[in-house]
Amino acid sequence: MTTKAYGAYAGDKPLEAMNIVRRQPGAHDVQIDIAFCGVCHSDLHQVRGEWPGTMYPCVPGHEIVGHVSAVGSAVTKFKRGDTVGVGCLVNSCQHCSACADGLEQYCENGFTATYNSVIADAPGHTLGGYAQRIVVDDKFVLKVTHAADQLAAVAPLLCAGITTYSPLRHWQAGPGKKVGIVGIGGLGHMGVKLSHAMGAHTVAFTTSANKRQDALDLGADEVAVSRNADEMAKHAGSFDFILNTVAASHDLNAYTNLLHRNGTMCLVGVPAHDHPSPSVAVLIFGRRSIAGSLIGGLSETQEMLDFCAERGIVADIEMIAIQKIDEAYGRMQKSDVKYRFVIDNASLGV
Ligand code: NAP
Ligand code: ZN
Secondary structure: OEEEEEEEOOOOOOOEEEEEEOOOOOOOEEEEEEEEEEOOHHHHHHHOOOOOOOOOOEOOOOOEEEEEEEEOOOOOOOOOOOEEEEOOEEEOOOOOHHHHOOOHHHOOOOOEEOOOOEOOOOOOEOOOOOEOEEEEEHHHOEEOOOOHHHHHHHHHHHOHHHHHHHHHHHOOOOOOOEEEEEOOOHHHHHHHHHHHHHOOEEEEEEOOHHHHHHHHHHOOOEEEEOOOHHHHHOOOOOEEEEEEOOOOOOOOHHHHOOEEEEEEEEEOOOOOOOOOOOOHHHHHOOOOEEEEOOOOOHHHHHHHHHHHHHHOOOOOEEEEOHHHHHHHHHHHHOOOOOOEEEEEHHHHHO
16 A cells, blocks of 8 residues: 655655555554654664665655554454554564564664664555554554644654663662763653653753753753763762763763763763763773663563653654655754654655
């Protein structure tokens, strides 16, 4: 079936309207009419060819919420009209040890990403949520229980939410822990909200002095402007955990120096160019670690959605029509988004 979408034919071309084909729902498929799709910095990295291996045409979008419009004969968990979400994953091998542990994002045979993964359907790779419809295997569809009027602001939870929730849980953010969140963008602002909700003493690090008050309003207990050496020095050697969401290459030592003994800094940003090599001495004096983390598995994503629904947590968003996507990317590159653009997918129809 043909559906309207927005994507690019090359990394140096703007995104434009295109018609794409979605498969007819198979027995285990859920067809979703997409209401809203968040705009992740990964979309920009991928569609502009900042990461290797982009397949064109590229239709980005992996923060999808919408309503079920058809289900296959074997689908029992969902029915027409249900409010659902789809994140960064639409399939995995489902039999390796990672999949068996519910960690589909670490599938040993390679997961199928919501966009830019090879599949049998035309045009030979997955196409994402900047589209009117998507068809997804029911195991990779999430239930959304937030209030109906929060739906647009729920969309960013499907990537920004889970990508911050998963490491915060893994490194046990909670009461008695001092947690830093670096970079107050789409991921970072969710990191501040979630760390605060988990009960950790939360410190936001930003390069943008004008985000200071916002960071406090998001739930940070303290804010440090990272360009200010005195504000950084105040936190030396004090953090149990730092979650670094920065989308650009930068000096990691500025943050590893802030870790307490046995502290960990987890990187989730994937900049186009690697960071300068961090100092080994800073790590060994204090048994500090640098780690990484990739989104989250399906069961943890559902857990995160339920955690947020129970507490009324959503993203802070700015809604855009799809025709404004290139302008939104330009602003995201300047760290000028408060704090996530979300596409109103109804604008694809005009
Ligand atoms: P975003 O909204 O653009 O936020 C990134 C923030 O980083 C900016 O708002 C800015 O915050 C800070 N920043 C930007 N340039 C900087 C620089 N040169 N030096 C220091 N700080 C800078 O991006 P996002 O959507 O949150 O994504 C962040 C990164 O995570 C991207 O690389 C994305 O691809 C990656 N990602 C990874 C995963 C995963 O599973 N690991 C999942 C999703 C996204 P301040 O203004 O506060 O400094
Ligand atoms: Zn993302």
